[in-house]
Amino acid sequence: MAKQNIYDNDVFFEGYKGIRDREVNANKLFEIPALFSLLPDLKGKRILDLGCGFGEHCRRFIEEGAVRVTGIDISEKMLKIAREENSDPAIEYINMPMEDLGKLAENGEKYDLVVSSLALHYVEDFAGVVRNVSNLLREGGEFVFSQEHPLNTCHVGGNRWTRDENGKKMFLNLAYYGVEGEKESTWFVDNVKKYHRTFSTVINTLSEGGFSVERIIEPMPTAELLEKYPDYADLFHKPDFMLVKATKKHKGSY
Amino acid sequence: MAKQNIYDNDVFFEGYKGIRDREVNANKLFEIPALFSLLPDLKGKRILDLGCGFGEHCRRFIEEGAVRVTGIDISEKMLKIAREENSDPAIEYINMPMEDLGKLAENGEKYDLVVSSLALHYVEDFAGVVRNVSNLLREGGEFVFSQEHPLNTCHVGGNRWTRDENGKKMFLNLAYYGVEGEKESTWFVDNVKKYHRTFSTVINTLSEGGFSVERIIEPMPTAELLEKYPDYADLFHKPDFMLVKATKKHKGSY
Numbered sequence: 001m002a003k004q005n006i007y008d009n010d011v012f013f014e015g016y017k018g019i020r021d022r023e024v025n026a027n028k029l030f031e032i033p034a035l036f037s038l039l040p041d042l043k044g045k046r047i048l049d050l051g052c053g054f055g056e057h058c059r060r061f062i063e064e065g066a067v068r069v070t071g072i073d074i075s076e077k078m079l080k081i082a083r084e085e086n087s088d089p090a091i092e093y094i095n096m097p098m099e100d101l102g103k104l105a106e107n108g109e110k111y112d113l114v115v116s117s118l119a120l121h122y123v124e125d126f127a128g129v130v131r132n133v134s135n136l137l138r139e140g141g142e143f144v145f146s147q148e149h150p151l152n153t154c155h156v157g158g159n160r161w162t163r164d165e166n167g168k169k170m171f172l173n174l175a176y177y178g179v180e181g182e183k184e185s186t187w188f189v190d191n192v193k194k195y196h197r198t199f200s201t202v203i204n205t206l207s208e209g210g211f212s213v214e215r216i217i218e219p220m221p222t223a224e225l226l227e228k229y230p231d232y233a234d235l236f237h238k239p240d241f242m243l244v245k246a247t248k249k250h251k252g253s254y
Numbered sequence: 255m256a257k258q259n260i261y262d263n264d265v266f267f268e269g270y271k272g273i274r275d276r277e278v279n280a281n282k283l284f285e286i287p288a289l290f291s292l293l294p295d296l297k298g299k300r301i302l303d304l305g306c307g308f309g310e311h312c313r314r315f316i317e318e319g320a321v322r323v324t325g326i327d328i329s330e331k332m333l334k335i336a337r338e339e340n341s342d343p344a345i346e347y348i349n350m351p352m353e354d355l356g357k358l359a360e361n362g363e364k365y366d367l368v369v370s371s372l373a374l375h376y377v378e379d380f381a382g383v384v385r386n387v388s389n390l391l392r393e394g395g396e397f398v399f400s401q402e403h404p405l406n407t408c409h410v411g412g413n414r415w416t417r418d419e420n421g422k423k424m425f426l427n428l429a430y431y432g433v434e435g436e437k438e439s440t441w442f443v444d445n446v447k448k449y450h451r452t453f454s455t456v457i458n459t460l461s462e463g464g465f466s467v468e469r470i471i472e473p474m475p476t477a478e479l480l481e482k483y484p485d486y487a488d489l490f491h492k493p494d495f496m497l498v499k500a501t502k503k504h505k506g507s508y
Contacts, residue, residue, distance in 0.1 A: 151431065162416070162427065173416065175425040177405065178474045178490040199453050200470035200496075212466045216454035220432045236432040242454075 003097040004122050004193050007053075007075035024229070027118070030219035031146050031241045035117055038144045038215060038245040042066045045112040048136060050098050050129070050145075051119025055082030058091050061115075070104070070111075072096045098123050101132035110138050116145040118241070121153055121194045124182070126202070130209035137248045143211060144246075149218060149239045153183060153196040161234075172238045202244065211246035218242055257351040258376055258447050261307075261329035278483070281372070284473035285400050285495045289371055292398045292469060292499040296320045299366040302390060304352050304383070304399075305373025309336030312345050315369075324358070324365075326350045352377050355386035364392050370399040372495075375407055375448045378436070380456070384463035391502045397465060398500075403472060403493045407437060407450040415488075426492045456498065465500035472496055 007013055035057075043065035049058050052071030061069050068090050073079050074097040082093050096103070098119065114133045123129055133143050147153075155176035161169045180201060183194050197205075206213055218239040221232040261267055289311075297319035303312050306325030315323050322344050327333050328351040336347050350357070352373065368387045377383055387397050401407075409430035415423045434455060437448050451459075460467055472493040475486040 151428070171427040171429040173425040174405070174428040175491050178472065178493060198472055200472045203457070203467060203470050207468055213457060214461055216457050218432065218452055218454045237429050239432060 003074060003099050005074045005097070007073075008077050013075075013077055026232075026240050029225065029229070029232070030221075030235070031118065031243070034217045034219045034241065034243045035115070035144065035146050036060075038217065038243055039115070040113065040142060042113075046110070048072070048104075048109075048111045048114045050101070050114065050116035050133075051122075052082060052093065053078045053117075055079075055086035055091065055093060057115065057117060058082070058093075059086040059088060062088050062090055066090070068092075070094060070109070072098065072101070072104075074098070098129055099125060101129060101136065105132055105135040109136055111136050112138060112141050114141070114143045114145075118146050118148070120145055121148045121196075124195050126195070126197060127205050127209065130205055130211070134210050134248055139248055139250045141248045142245060143206075143248070144244070146241050146243045147202075148194065149242045150177070150197065150199050150202070151238045152240055153194050155179065155183065155196070169234045169237065202242075206244070206246045210249050212249050213244065213246050215245045216242065257328060257353050259328045259351070261327075262331045267329075267331055280486075280494050283479065283483070283486070284475075284489070285372060285497070288471045288473045288495065288497045289369070289398065289400050290314075292471065292497055293369070294367065294396060296367075300364070302326070302358075302363075302365045302368045304355070304368065304370035304387075305376075306336060306347065307332045307371075309333075309340035309345065309347060311369065311371060312336070312347075313340040313342060316342050316344055320344070322346075324348060324363070326352065326355070326358075328352070352383055353379060355383060355390065359386055359389040363390055365390050366392060366395050368395070368397045368399075372400050372402070374399055375402045375450075378449050380449070380451060381459050381463065384459055384465070388464050388502055393502055393504045395502045396499060397460075397502070398498070400495050400497045401456075402448065403496045404431070404451065404453050404456070405492045406494055407448050409433065409437065409450070423488045423491065456496075460498070460500045464503050466503050467498065467500045469499045470496065 042061055045066045046068045047061050047066045049069065049071040052058050052073050055071055058069045058071040070092050071082060072094045076095045079093045079095055114137060120126060137143065151174065160173060162171050162173055164170050178198060180196050180198060183196050203213055219241055220235055220239065226233055296315055299320045300322045301315050301320045303323065303325040306312050306327050309325055312323045312325040324346050325336065326348045330349045333347045333349055368391060374380060374383065391397065405428065414427060416425050416427055418424050432452060434450050434452060437450050457467055473495055474489055474493065480487055
């Protein structure tokens with residue numbers, strides 16, 4: 001199974017870092033606040049971060065009281081920055097693709113919380129990740145993740161948007177929502193592979209993996225935010241992100 | 255709160271009955287098989303059917319071993335046919351809008367299973383229905399329902415579809431997925447009111463109402479079915495239906 005490491009591509013890396021460094025972006029305005037709103041009180045928690053990138057979240061977990069954080073990422077280039085900018089004695093950064101998570105489980109590691117920010121749509125075998133996350137969580141432990149919204153990962157018909165004569169987005173050209181699997185897209189470099197999964201596949205994979213889905217967020221802009229950044233009105237047509245909070249069921253519970 | 259009774263409108267009723275009588279339609283090919291695939295073994299079960307219409311499902315529940323079935327519907331006109339065509343000593347048909355479900359709960363009724371086929375998108379207060387369904391179910395009891403898919407209940411930009419020069423559907427013109435609430439549409443008569451809810455609202459309302467979401471189906475055509483009815487390929491762009499199976503959590507369970 002392909003393990004995709006676009007983040008070690010130089011062109012991609014610089015482009016991506018450019019967005020992340022911008023003062024305002026969709027991650028900072030929508031995805032990160034929604035992700036943290038789903039987290040439990042972090043005091044005393046052992047946390048695993050899947051696709052930790054530059055380690056900003058890992059450091060924030062420690063600041064909010066976590067006692068141990070493991071961050072894994074496929075990109076050594078990103079972990080180098082994480083170790084430089086977001087190191088802490090209680091954080092361990094491991095260069096590892098998410099598909100190899102089973103190795104951590106074999107070591108008998110257990111976590112109270114597994115978090116993943118915008119990484120799972122790069123993974124082909126979501127069910128495999130869910131199985132490993134379940135093995136790595138204590139019973140009652142939580143899995144909180146964000147991913148690109150299914151309306152964002154699916155095919156589009158021709159151009160993504162149909163615009164009016166003034167260039168304003170009128171509607172999303174939605175095609176093949178029901179056809180799952182690999183999509184190639186261009187994001188700084190060609191052939192960034194994302195995997196489209198329908199809503200039902202995401203929910204059912206979690207349910208079959210022994211999780212109870214507690215809450216889902218599809219972030220939308222507030223009136224206040226729209227006044228400042230009117231372009232984000234297009235999120236009403238197509239949310240960019242989907243966030244999920246799921247709890248590992250106790251054995252014998254249904 | 256409005257309780258909508260379009261089914262007692264003569265024009266609507268005749269138009270609707272015409273579709274239901276057709277040998278092949280999307281309900282028979284996709285919705286009904288998906289709904290029944292989510293049901294548990296019905297032997298010995300007490301079942302409540304919300305929006306039972308002509309009572310076809312109520313009779314089938316009895317045939318499959320249910321011991322008691324209550325069918326409620328807002329339309330007396332539909333229940334008249336239910337009583338004529340699908341009566342059974344173990345079936346009780348009650349003329350009652352879904353919004354008044356609380357009255358059944360006050361009577362101390364308890365069910366093992368609550369089913370609803372394509373009725374909930376007509377109900378404004380979904381959270382209220384979920385609360386009443388929870389009160390009417392025993393712990394561990396199941397709530398299985400179908401509704402129009404959220405990609406189907408939401409606004410569209412202008413026409414619903416963009417077609418190629420041969421009239422083939424290229425993509426859905428998707429707009430305002432994130433804006434919930436009342437939508438007016440024309441289905442035999444003007445001003446049929448449907449209520450759009452996002453995916454996350456459906457899931458979160460069930461979760462907050464004490465349910466664990468077990469499984470979701472967004473029915474798609476099989477290759478075999480497409481050979482016979484190629485027009486249903488448009489379901490890959492936009493599923494017509496969403497089906498949900500949820501279990502009432504035990505008290506004290508999370």
